[in-house]
Amino acid sequence: MSKPYAEVIGDPITHSKSPTIHGFWLKKLGIDAGYRAYHVRPGEIPDYCDMRRRDPDWRGCNVTIPHKEAIAPVCDTLEPATARLGAVNTVIRQVDGTLLGTNTDIDGIEAAIAGVELQGARVVVLGAGGAARAVFALLANKWCASVKVLARTPEKAERAARECKLKMKALPFTARSGAFKGADLVINATQLGMTGQQPMPAFVLEELKQLSPGALVFDMVYAPLETELLKAARDQGLRTSDGLVMLIGQAATAFERFFGQPPPRDCDDELRAMLTA
Numbered sequence: 001m002s003k004p005y006a007e008v009i010g011d012p013i014t015h016s017k018s019p020t021i022h023g024f025w026l027k028k029l030g031i032d033a034g035y036r037a038y039h040v041r042p043g044e045i046p047d048y049c050d051m052r053r054r055d056p057d058w059r060g061c062n063v064t065i066p067h068k069e070a071i072a073p074v075c076d077t078l079e080p081a082t083a084r085l086g087a088v089n090t091v092i093r094q095v096d097g098t099l100l101g102t103n104t105d106i107d108g109i110e111a112a113i114a115g116v117e118l119q120g121a122r123v124v125v126l127g128a129g130g131a132a133r134a135v136f137a138l139l140a141n142k143w144c145a146s147v148k149v150l151a152r153t154p155e156k157a158e159r160a161a162r163e164c165k166l167k168m169k170a171l172p173f174t175a176r177s178g179a180f181k182g183a184d185l186v187i188n189a190t191q192l193g194m195t196g197q198q199p200m201p202a203f204v205l206e207e208l209k210q211l212s213p214g215a216l217v218f219d220m221v222y223a224p225l226e227t228e229l230l231k232a233a234r235d236q237g238l239r240t241s242d243g244l245v246m247l248i249g250q251a252a253t254a255f256e257r258f259f260g261q262p263p264p265r266d267c268d269d270e271l272r273a274m275l276t277a
């Protein structure tokens, strides 16, 4: 007898940490279901979705680079925030075989910045790509006092924020923008500081000194886990949140929707140790 399963799709896909996370939770809960990585190349999304629609054992999939935008129009329904954001990171197969597209990165970000009262907060976002758009979708209805986005291409940030219905100010990614002064939350949604990528520019580390004393710095990068940005924030006594909080948070929402049970979050320390071993 076949058993229920979910999977993560992308190109490439072997690096994905999702099978480790979902496999860990399935085992902890004793659920007899599978979770695997499945290689889907650009252009194969419509055929892949047709095939999975007909498979009653398939609960859905997580979606990673480069398919997050391409899969959105193939879904039968998109949740409202996902439709604004234009990127799907989780597809759920409904009982009638239709596909619901959602974006649990928003939940992951919400978990990572849970320590900040967003209403009235002054927020700085670095970047304007896919992950930044999820931040924009989250902040759109939170009544922040200000959202300033430092982007290499400010027009791209403005377009993304307009589509996500977020009021913000786009600034060039340069020193002395004034964006950091008195801010309560900084979110890095670029790959700056990631292993193999360019380092976070020194001016960003320097300008952390201008944040409000209780500010939180959240870096989406999780390789390395302790980035220069987080280290500089900690050295100043600021609160920090790392990329694994988001990664595990987005996976938790998807897991519950695939398998009908929340994952055992009291085991997060063990999971984090496994992911960073």
Ligand code: NAP
Pocket (backbone or CB within 6 Å): 105, 108, 127, 128, 129, 130, 131, 132, 151, 152, 153, 156, 173, 188, 189, 190, 191, 192, 194, 198, 220, 221, 222, 243, 244, 246, 247, 248, 250
């Ligand atoms: P993306 O769509 O490629 O966007 C990357 C953004 O970074 C773009 O706005 C890009 O600017 C900007 N950027 C790149 N190099 C830059 C530089 N030298 N100076 C200034 N800006 C620069 O990528 P993404 O999917 O949004 O991912 C962004 C980061 O978030 C990655 O590190 C990814 O691993 C991480 N992430 C983490 C999680 C998690 O669960 N922790 C989830 C999703 C993503 P342009 O717009 O000008 O190209």
